[in-house]
Amino acid sequence: MVKLTIDGKEVVAREGQTVLEAAQAAGIYIPALCYHHEVKPYTACRLCMVEVTKGKRTRFVTACDYVVADSMVVRTDTEKVKKCRKLVLELLMAQCPNLPQLQELAQIIGVEEVRFSKSNDDCILCGMCVRTCAEVVGLHAIGFEGRGFTRKVCTPFDEPSEPCILCGACSYICPVDVIPVEEVDGYRIMERWHKKSRLVACSKCGKYFMTEDEFRFLQEKTGLPEDRLRICMDCR
Template identity: 45%
Template sequence: MSDILLTIDGKEVRAKEGMTVLNAAQSSGIFIPTLCHHEKLEPYGGCRICTVEVESRGRTNYVASCLYPVEKNLVVRTRSEKIDKIRKVLIELLLAHAPDSPQLLEMAKEYGAKSVRFGKEPSFCVLCGLCVRYCAEVKKKNAIAFVDQGPKREINFIPEIASKECWNCKECFPLCPTSYLQAAYVLTQGLVGFKNS
């Protein structure tokens, strides 16, 4: 299959059919910040930090580059006033959960995000789903899952599975962009709950 030609930040980029804009950018050395993305996992599109501006058929849209498929003659901008504003607000929203996350603080510096913009939230978890998806897609154990929805959404270990699988694995801990303490804490809670019941 012939290559697809597109433009990212003014640079002509060759990509293969089926690649995402993020893939194409990475393969030609163009940096797009990400948070919930992991090369071993299916693209998720949850954090929206990788949002870029695309121009296609005369229309400008804001899309998650980790999911948007490359197309012929697509014009992509990875930075613009709007993109920077989007990333700044997203980081501020996440800092309300994890004000000490090194990864978030580094991005905050780049985009001018203030750590105290929004009211603090008691959970460190930013619900990027890396632990949940890693456990499901790579380990195929589903020991940790999302529960509830909207702002009430949280991660929870399934005690019956976690008690068997987690102590010898813990591969999800280093994936956590905020601090693996959250995962450890929730895991312990899950196991204690299991014991007590």
């Protein structure tokens, strides 16, 4: 067990836990857009930056990957934290002006106006989808292209990605909900990845429950017999 203070409050955390996890467990709010416990910390959105004092030294660090230590003092409410947090969100709002999730966040951390010229993106480039696809699903169906502000998330060559099984994990994890999954006429469609796959119906209840691509993927991965795989989770 590790004892630290966050904003003056004594907090007990597990060894190896990050400051963000410790804060969340203690009910202290730290905004974060590129963090999810299922994937490795990425430290890209910079919204979770806090001031951490260990001994004599104070550092300005990302809470999502900074590991707690005994008698560490964390401040999430200093002028520096607020100033950076606000401007970073303002920058994101200029990049993606129409995301309700960002507007909500703006209310919480107090961003009143956007003073920068606005682009028309909808993706905040947090890489959550890319990392989930790679780290959790293990498929690398999507990735980044380019660098700097022309960077984007896409499938290679912006063409239907071969490895993509339309599992929808990317859609589920997207913090700003811009990877829609549609199911129409027996197909699952993910417009963003230019991909469409026929749905498989449960051999018992007849409900669609996965795509053919997913079916093949699972078959290969688990080696389970086909008739068993054709039964949905509810009917198993």
